[in-house]
Amino acid sequence: MLRRITNLFNRKEMADENMLLQSVDRNRIPKHIAIIMDGNGRWARRRGMPRSLGHRAGAETLRNVVKLCSELGVQYLTCYAFSTENWKRPQDEVSFLMDLLVEYLEKEIEELHNNNVRINAIGRLDELPSQAQQALARAFHKTGNNTGLTLNLALNYGGRREITDAVIEIVNRVNKGEIKCEEINDVLIGQSLYTAGMPDPELLIRPSGDCRISNFLLWQLAYTEFWLSDVMWPDFQRQHLLEAIVGFQQRERRFGGLIKK
Ligand code: FPP
Numbered sequence: 105m106l107r108r109i110t111n112l113f114n115r116k117e118m119a120d121e122n123m124l125l126q127s128v129d130r131n132r133i134p135k136h137i138a139i140i141m142d143g144n145g146r147w148a149r150r151r152g153m154p155r156s157l158g159h160r161a162g163a164e165t166l167r168n169v170v171k172l173c174s175e176l177g178v179q180y181l182t183c184y185a186f187s188t189e190n191w192k193r194p195q196d197e198v199s200f201l202m203d204l205l206v207e208y209l210e211k212e213i214e215e216l217h218n219n220n221v222r223i224n225a226i227g228r229l230d231e232l233p234s235q236a237q238q239a240l241a242r243a244f245h246k247t248g249n250n251t252g253l254t255l256n257l258a259l260n261y262g263g264r265r266e267i268t269d270a271v272i273e274i275v276n277r278v279n280k281g282e283i284k285c286e287e288i289n290d291v292l293i294g295q296s297l298y299t300a301g302m303p304d305p306e307l308l309i310r311p312s313g314d315c316r317i318s319n320f321l322l323w324q325l326a327y328t329e330f331w332l333s334d335v336m337w338p339d340f341q342r343q344h345l346l347e348a349i350v351g352f353q354q355r356e357r358r359f360g361g362l363i364k365k
């Protein structure tokens with residue numbers, strides 16, 4: 105009986121997904137999607153499980169989302185995996201997240217590589233535990249020449265820290281005489297951020313009901329379309345990503361101007 109109900113659910117999900125896939129305009133896939141992967145802890149608690157199992161389930165969701173982004177031809181996927189503020193969490197949760205990162209990179213690397221995914225990371229990587237830094241270095245080395253989706257993991261990342269680092273870099277360059285003060289503009293600032301060379305995200309997805317930026321990509325999100333959902337990240341399915349993309353494609357983006365009618 106239970107198996108029959110599960111099958112019915114699965115069939116319905118596949119039907120929903122197929123309908124959404126038909127609604128997606130393949131010529132207007134966002135080049136860059138950013139995701140705040142929120143809700144792992146609440147997802148686990150609601151099931152009477154430790155928070156760590158929520159993070160583990162969240163890693164599985166990430167795997168599925170990367171796969172779909174790759175299939176759809178998204179160029180950049182930036183996922184908030186660990187913020188500069190997350191160090192305030194209990195030590196065992198921090199250690200679990202760092203170990204999970206290493207495990208994820210080691211377990212997924214072959215499939216990511218076979219799918220032409222390039223792994224990149226933004227944030228103060230030099231402050232991560234050495235095992236995490238080494239796993240990242242291996243992943244960058246192996247996938248560095250891939251030309252498909254760039255999976256951009258935000259690790260020990262903070263938007264304010266990123267802007268502060270950019271300001272320091274620019275001031276140093278001015279002091280060395282490499283650039284003049286008058287040459288500082290938004291393009292130069294963009295080029296001094298961790299995301300230099302990447303287009304700004306067109307779509308930001310935040311699951312799990314909270315409506316805030318949480319120090320994520322403060323500069324880059326200036327004109328990004330937000331898609332908020334109550335679904336907890338571990339429950340976030342392919343169909344939710346497709347809904348977000350279809351919703352994005354229905355938005356009228358004016359960038360402060362007017363649309364010519
Ligand atoms: C926020 O949810 C989530 C995090 C701080 C960690 C995100 C990590 C993953 C999704 C694991 C996969 C990532 C990699 C790179 C392996 P929360 O725990 O704050 O949720 P809550 O608000 O419900 O407590």
